[in-house]
Amino acid sequence: MEKPEVFDFEKLITAGEVDCACGQKHSTEIKILAVGRGVIEELPGALKKLNVRRPMIVSGPFSFEAVGKKVCETLDKAGIVYSVFVFQRNGSKKIQPNEKAVAEIVKNFDRACDVLLCVGSGSVGDVCKAAATELNVPQLTVGSAPSMDGYTSASASLELNNTKATVSVNAPEGVICDVELMAQAPMRLLWAGLGDMAAKTCSLCEWEMASVIMGEHYCPDTADLVKLCCKRSLSGAPGIPERSLDSVQAVIEGLLLSGVCMSYVNSSRPASGLEHYFSHCWEMMAIARGQEYDLHGIYVGIGAVITLSIFKKLRQLRPDRAHAEKAAAAFDRDAWEARLRSVFKGTAESFIALEDTLQKNDGKKRMQRVDRILENWDKLVKIMEKAPDPDELEATLKRSGMPTRASEIGLCADDVADAFVCSRDTRDKYLTSSLIWDIGYMDEFEAFVKELA
Numbered sequence: 001m002e003k004p005e006v007f008d009f010e011k012l013i014t015a016g017e018v019d020c021a022c023g024q025k026h027s028t029e030i031k032i033l034a035v036g037r038g039v040i041e042e043l044p045g046a047l048k049k050l051n052v053r054r055p056m057i058v059s060g061p062f063s064f065e066a067v068g069k070k071v072c073e074t075l076d077k078a079g080i081v082y083s084v085f086v087f088q089r090n091g092s093k094k095i096q097p098n099e100k101a102v103a104e105i106v107k108n109f110d111r112a113c114d115v116l117l118c119v120g121s122g123s124v125g126d127v128c129k130a131a132a133t134e135l136n137v138p139q140l141t142v143g144s145a146p147s148m149d150g151y152t153s154a155s156a157s158l159e160l161n162n163t164k165a166t167v168s169v170n171a172p173e174g175v176i177c178d179v180e181l182m183a184q185a186p187m188r189l190l191w192a193g194l195g196d197m198a199a200k201t202c203s204l205c206e207w208e209m210a211s212v213i214m215g216e217h218y219c220p221d222t223a224d225l226v227k228l229c230c231k232r233s234l235s236g237a238p239g240i241p242e243r244s245l246d247s248v249q250a251v252i253e254g255l256l257l258s259g260v261c262m263s264y265v266n267s268s269r270p271a272s273g274l275e276h277y278f279s280h281c282w283e284m285m286a287i288a289r290g291q292e293y294d295l296h297g298i299y300v301g302i303g304a305v306i307t308l309s310i311f312k313k314l315r316q317l318r319p320d321r322a323h324a325e326k327a328a329a330a331f332d333r334d335a336w337e338a339r340l341r342s343v344f345k346g347t348a349e350s351f352i353a354l355e356d357t358l359q360k361n362d363g364k365k366r367m368q369r370v371d372r373i374l375e376n377w378d379k380l381v382k383i384m385e386k387a388p389d390p391d392e393l394e395a396t397l398k399r400s401g402m403p404t405r406a407s408e409i410g411l412c413a414d415d416v417a418d419a420f421v422c423s424r425d426t427r428d429k430y431l432t433s434s435l436i437w438d439i440g441y442m443d444e445f446e447a448f449v450k451e452l453a
């Protein structure tokens with residue numbers, strides 16, 4: 001497990017603005033990124049560097065036990081005064097990242113404090129980001145698990161109005177990830193981090209495909225960096241069952257740098273594509289059914305295996321204009337609305353309304369995209385060929401012990417089909433499912449993904 005020089009975080013984040021060959025200037029707002037064994041000791045120095053004196057620790061009950069107490073100890077030893085807010089234990093249930101949780105932090109925030117010190121990972125991190133933004137205080141995060149790549153991001157995934165939404169927030173100014181503490185996280189959270197990184201095997205291709213079809217900005221250098229992150233994280237898979245510190249470090253380094261890459265290009269494109277939409281859809285479907293949903297990274301890992309299988313099948317295809325035209329003429333608006341309503345219940349209305357702005361179902365616009373797809377088909381196939389074989393990714397993930405199929409986590413073939421078919425309707429990103437719909441092969445691929453459950 002060699003460690004490339006690119007993971008010199010200090011160098012990366014102090015590089016300032018980089019003039020890139022892609023035409024953009026890349027930079028990151030993050031000031032502190034500390035990863036390694038025992039780096040919790042750097043916490044007092046980090047607070048000083050951020051020019052803050054008194055932290056308000058915010059944590060969940062499990063993270064506080066596992067990591068928060070060590071944080072308190074470190075602050076005590078340095079003579080730093082602090083306040084603490086820990087979310088109440090709610091049986092074995094996770095913290096719901098919703099407006100109520102954000103309001104709870106805001107209400108309990110000790111106004112004598114000048115920095116929000118988040119101790120946690122996904123959900124707690126998201127509500128902390130939203131609360132710190134509302135309170136207008138900086139945030140420093142001490143990570144509790146290598147479970148997702150959002151530690152450094154300026155967005156939070158929150159449950160709003162009975163659905164899951166991504167909102168813009170201030171990014172934390174620093175992140176400290178002590179791998180000795182993180183290695184003790186629940187095994188499912190370690191798996192989730194691998195799953196979130198598995199996404200990059202397909203998201204990078206989809207990003208490049210979208211640049212060909214939709215003219216989106218694409219940065220080859222950033223893509224190369226994300227590819228390295230992905231390799232680094234997945235190299236940790238075999239050591240995860242025994243919680244090897246080297247493996248945990250490999251996973252979290254890849255996750256953190258992948259987060260930095262997203263801020264380089266100001267877009268989630270390098271790190272998130274169709275595989276993430278399986279996750280978004282399954283979360284929203286669970287909320288609509290009043291059920292608990294699984295971890296983001298677990299869903300994403302399973303979505304990545306499916307997406308790579310879709311690439312593999314799609315590469316064999318020879319799309320043609322007549323077939324696409326026939327599909328465009330047969331588009332049934334009522335059936336489309338009905339499907340969204342049956343899958344997402346009340347939330348469907350916002351997706352239906354989104355169509356007024358996007359007009360992606362408009363026949364003329366669809367055929368314009370089809371023409372670009374057909375003109376560039378060989379190029380698109382070449383891009384998809386850069387992705388690994390689904391079996392290869394699945395075998396790597398399996399070595400960590402994590403689930404790789406939807407059926408292993410209680411999802412059925414219809415759940416996979418619904419998420420696939422509706423993925424293109426939930427946001428404004430052009431996905432591989434959008435392409436498949438455009439060229440008129442949705443039914444064939446729906447049947448195909450069902451088989452993969």
Ligand SMILES: [Zn+2]
Nearest residue numbers: 020022219221
């Ligand atoms: Zn660039």
Ligand SMILES: [Zn+2]
Nearest residue numbers: 148149196300
């Ligand atoms: Zn993710």
